[in-house]
Amino acid sequence: MINKYFLFRLLYLLIFVSVSCVQSTAQIQNLEALVNKNDKCVLKIFTVDEFGELLGQGSGVLIDSKGIGITNFHVLEGASNAIAVNIKGEKFIIDKIIDFSMTSDLVKFQLQNSNSTIFPKVSIYYGKNTKGASVFSIGYPKGFNLIGESTVGPGIISGIRTDEVLPGQGDLDSIIQTTVPITHGNSGGGLFDSKGNLIGITQGTFATNVEDLHANLNRAIPVKHIRLLNRKLNFSFDQFIYECAKTNLFAQGILAYNNGDYLTSYELLQEYQNVDELNKLDPKVWYLKGNCAFHLGRKSNKSEILKIALDNYSKSLILDSMSVNARSFMALTFDELDRIDYAFEVASDGYKINPQNAFCNYVLGKLYNVSEQRELAVKYLTVAIALYEDKNYDYESLAKWYLERAVAYSMKEDLYNAEADYIKCLEINKSDIGGWYHYGGFLLWCKRYADACFAFQIVKSMNENYSDYNGSIKDLIKISCK
Numbered sequence: 001m002i003n004k005y006f007l008f009r010l011l012y013l014l015i016f017v018s019v020s021c022v023q024s025t026a027q028i029q030n031l032e033a034l035v036n037k038n039d040k041c042v043l044k045i046f047t048v049d050e051f052g053e054l055l056g057q058g059s060g061v062l063i064d065s066k067g068i069g070i071t072n073f074h075v076l077e078g079a080s081n082a083i084a085v086n087i088k089g090e091k092f093i094i095d096k097i098i099d100f101s102m103t104s105d106l107v108k109f110q111l112q113n114s115n116s117t118i119f120p121k122v123s124i125y126y127g128k129n130t131k132g133a134s135v136f137s138i139g140y141p142k143g144f145n146l147i148g149e150s151t152v153g154p155g156i157i158s159g160i161r162t163d164e165v166l167p168g169q170g171d172l173d174s175i176i177q178t179t180v181p182i183t184h185g186n187s188g189g190g191l192f193d194s195k196g197n198l199i200g201i202t203q204g205t206f207a208t209n210v211e212d213l214h215a216n217l218n219r220a221i222p223v224k225h226i227r228l229l230n231r232k233l234n235f236s237f238d239q240f241i242y243e244c245a246k247t248n249l250f251a252q253g254i255l256a257y258n259n260g261d262y263l264t265s266y267e268l269l270q271e272y273q274n275v276d277e278l279n280k281l282d283p284k285v286w287y288l289k290g291n292c293a294f295h296l297g298r299k300s301n302k303s304e305i306l307k308i309a310l311d312n313y314s315k316s317l318i319l320d321s322m323s324v325n326a327r328s329f330m331a332l333t334f335d336e337l338d339r340i341d342y343a344f345e346v347a348s349d350g351y352k353i354n355p356q357n358a359f360c361n362y363v364l365g366k367l368y369n370v371s372e373q374r375e376l377a378v379k380y381l382t383v384a385i386a387l388y389e390d391k392n393y394d395y396e397s398l399a400k401w402y403l404e405r406a407v408a409y410s411m412k413e414d415l416y417n418a419e420a421d422y423i424k425c426l427e428i429n430k431s432d433i434g435g436w437y438h439y440g441g442f443l444l445w446c447k448r449y450a451d452a453c454f455a456f457q458i459v460k461s462m463n464e465n466y467s468d469y470n471g472s473i474k475d476l477i478k479i480s481c482k
Helices: 006-020 031-039 210-215 235-244 247-257 262-275 277-281 283-300 303-319 324-336 340-353 358-368 374-390 396-411 415-428 433-445 448-461 472-480
Strands: 040-049 054-064 068-070 081-085 092-100 104-111 134-139 151-164 171-180 191-195 198-205 220-222
Touching: 031 134, 031 191, 031 472, 040 068, 054 198, 054 283, 054 358, 068 433, 092 235, 134 198, 171 198, 171 247, 210 374, 235 247, 247 433, 262 283, 262 374, 277 283, 283 303, 303 324, 324 340, 324 358, 340 358, 358 374, 358 396, 396 415, 396 433, 415 433, 433 448, 448 472
Parallel strands: none
Antiparallel strands: 040 054, 040 081, 054 068, 068 104, 081 092, 092 104, 134 151, 134 191, 151 171, 171 220, 191 198, 198 220
8 A cells, every 4th residue: 555655755756747847038049950969969878677678767968979978877876787879769888887976976988889980979068157047958758768859948047056966975066956847867968058068967856845846946967077077997887886886775785686685685775765755756766676575575485575565566656657577577476476367467567568578578478377378378488588589688587488488388298399498498597496397397297217317316416405396306306216
């Protein structure tokens, strides 16, 4: 059940995103030409989760023709990878993190540029910003569509202030207060002066109370802070997370999550939310907390923990109704709670949003397997595997997807394809104990006792007390190893 306090904070978000901003009547000459020039230099940025699926969205600005850009730290924090898309719809992998600052909420990044592309770049004005000057912003606030138009927002500079831009990171001076609209997705976009020069990176709002939102207390980080990003770290995303985790609670939570320490991850993410109320309006934090509770509940077989996962997924979906992965994990949670009807309903809703989501196809395949509808199980699992392999990821989860399809083929008595998938599963992850156990069961069913004995001996070497649907590994070895 969502409590009244959370609904109040949700109202905060909805007003923040949709409030109609009072604009300056000042006009910028040749605004259309200035927008056309700078549109080419502003990027839509998507962060990617462990399944290669879209997790979050922001904006970025190219400042160098070699593909060097700037965005907000909070746009990239916790991501496994990120993709940048320009106004033409061309996609580029964000290859390296050159430098970053949590105090200024800025990241300098490098696009992958194996073809030596010459990128368009903005002109930057490092001079003094004047209160009352006309400005405009360019960013991508419109949701998780890979291709789409940017949005332009006119306004004025309404003040120059000193404040924290990320909770607990210290004050930043010379922050630009502006009336241009800055909504979710605009973070990391460009703020330009009347001549089309970049003067700031759009970041968020000064408002901390719902009654202040009407006042257009939006803010941008002045470009002078970009100059301070002069280290040449050239971090991968894994290195970026490790470095951030030295001081950043969210990064610490991500690191614990990536290492499979779900209890510690949940506690760190909970602590991160408690640092600042606005952190509770980030849907990916609720989503990750839900994943932690799901893994903990499934391992311990405790329904109360699985219900905590459902509560977190519900809050994530209230804040981001288009999240397919949150729906998919919610479906798996309902399945663990033996509510297959709800599981199908939630997974089907996710599939309607994006039929090309690999994880959602896997979940539907798994649910059809549970429901003993093998043809449909094979259909969705085949799509899931193809989509996942297209992303060129080789994670352990892909092995489990092959295993799930192998089970479906086995139940269809398609022995050739079943064995091919068991073997593929174990090629990807030789230490998949469930894969060896199921393969052994398949071989035993086929009366290939020597092969079954070999598979079960491998399981025993990993865990001599292992047990699953066919019984204990000790009993299976007695049957097969005659």
